[in-house]
Amino acid sequence: MELNSLKIGDLIAKVPIIQGGMGVGVSLSSLAGAVAKEGAIGVISAAQPGYLESDFGIDSLKANIRALGKHIKRAKSISNNGIIGVNIMWATRNYEDYVKCAIDNGADLIISGAGLPTDLPKFTEGSNIKLAPIVSPPKSASVILKMWDRRYGRTADMVIIEGPKAGGHLGFSNDSILEYESKGYDKEVLEIIDIVKEYEEKYNKKIPVVFAGGVYDRNDIEHYISLGCSGVQMATRFVATEECDAHINFKMAYINSKKEDIMIVKSPVGMPGRAISNKFMEERKLTNEKINKCYKCLKKCDMATIPYCITGALVRAVKGDVENSLVFCGENAYRLDKITTVKELIQELTY
Incomplete structure (x- = not known):
């Protein structure tokens, strides 16, 4: 075609x-x-x-x-x-x-x-x-x-x-x-x-x-x-x-991922999201992140109740700290x- x-x-x-x-x-x-x-x-x-x-x-x-x-x-x-x-x-x-x-x-x-x-x-x-x-x-x-x-x-x-x-x-x-x-x-x-x-x-x-x-x-x-x-x-x-x-670490997180690493996570936005499993997301299943700063990024976000700050988590990811962050991806990242x-x-x- x-x-x-x-x-x-x-x-x-x-x-x-x-x-x-x-x-x-x-x-x-x-x-x-x-x-x-x-x-x-x-x-x-x-x-x-x-x-x-x-x-x-x-x-x-x-x-x-x-x-x-x-x-x-x-x-x-x-x-x-x-x-x-x-x-x-x-x-x-x-x-x-x-x-x-x-x-x-x-x-x-x-x-x-x-x-x-x-x-x-x-x-x-x-x-x-x-x-x-x-x-x-x-x-x-x-x-x-x-x-x-x-x-x-x-x-x-x-x-x-x-x-x-x-x-x-x-x-x-x-x-x-x-x-x-x-x-x-x-x-x-x-x-x-x-x-x-x-x-x-x-x-x-x-x-x-x-x-x-x-x-x-x-x-x-x-x-x-x-x-x-x-x-x-x-x-x-x-x-x-x-x-x-x-950062190259972000790119390599995709390349090194396996199919079973791709997971549906709960986002502070209130929607489900797809991301690569890592230490940060496993920790968030047990306890909320201690948040010290609000970047006022989203209309509906209550710092007191959210599991983690999505801006902080995504900034750490793009800068290369892929274990202590949120690494969003599509379903086929492992390929x-x-x-x-x-x-x-x-x-x-x-x-």
């Missing part, structure tokens, strides 16, 4: 692959820029991108906005003005500030999940930036598209389906994750494509549907395109690249066996 380009309005990616946004700091300008340079879509995570800034511990919002703007511009430069998106979690505090930063610094696309981004069109009014909500069950697709239509008289420019095999936070209950392991998710993908068609007809525009979650090789890409998707989003494969912004380059990976997946 020949892979067609991915068209999002007037944006055209010759490679129908979106590199998933991975925070904290795993996908910043080095990775996103390299991906976009190869004709795919590079994505910067807006989850604490300023973790290396000198004032991050004093004013994390200021540090994050400054760093996000810097990384968008740098990724654009690396990619020779390729397509750069920003993944902004709806659960993030100061959400509107990150949206404005993405627009002001020339990002092409905002991808938004971790809840349904109900007011995203309001924050982007008057700009040309493309909007792509992340949905999981078909009901979530129906709700967000109906809400944007009724409230704002507009629809999505792209819809990303995040299936139950995805990495990081998941939009499913633990029970449904187990249920879909046996029966698969193709039926739901087809349902969502049908829901999107209704809005394509109403707005007389093509709304590409992209699938994410467990996409590992060319066969997976062809499978989802055969179902009617316009492309796929992949994250795990891009971790094991030279250009990935994470990785070497570090490659973005160019080689894109060639493997598309040619």
Whole structure:
């Protein structure tokens, strides 16, 4: 099967692959820029991108906005003005500030999940930036598209389906994750494509549907395109690249992992998440972490009751302390066996 380009309005990616946004700091300008340079879509995570800034511990919002703007511009430069998106979690505090930063610094696309981004069109009014909500069950697709239509008289420019095999936070209950392991998710993908068609007809525009979650090789890409998707989003494969912004220890945690190391964890966000088992997560089953500082990253987070600080745990991971941290991953992380380059990976997946 020949892979067609991915068209999002007037944006055209010759490679129908979106590199998933991975925070904290795993996908910043080095990775996103390299991906976009190869004709795919590079994505910067807006989850604490300023973790290396000198004032991050004093004013994390200021540090994050400054760093996000810097990384968008740098990724654009690396990619020779390729397509750069920003993944902004709806659960993030100061959400509107990150949206404005993405627009002001020339990002092409905002991808938004971790809840349904109900007011995203309001924050982007008057700009040309493309909007792509992340949905999981078909009901979530129906709700967000109906809400944007009724409230704002507009629809999505792209819809990303995040299936139950995805990495990081998941939009499913633990029970449904187990249920879909046996029966698969193709039926739901087809349902969502049908829901999107209704809005394509109403707005007389093509709304590409992209699938994410467990996409590992060319066969997976062809499978989802055969179902009617316009492309796929992949994250795990891009971790094991030279250009990935994470510490080498983070990358090697994926390469050294075994299938039985991949686990569903409870996140302070209130959602299940997929991560690599380690000493830190085993300890959290027994006792909560003693938290001394709040980075005010999430809208709904009570320092007194959460099992651990997710910012602290993810920052330690990306800096290389992979035993005392939260190492998010996708279901197929254990299949990785070497570090490659973005160019080689894109060639493997598309040619």
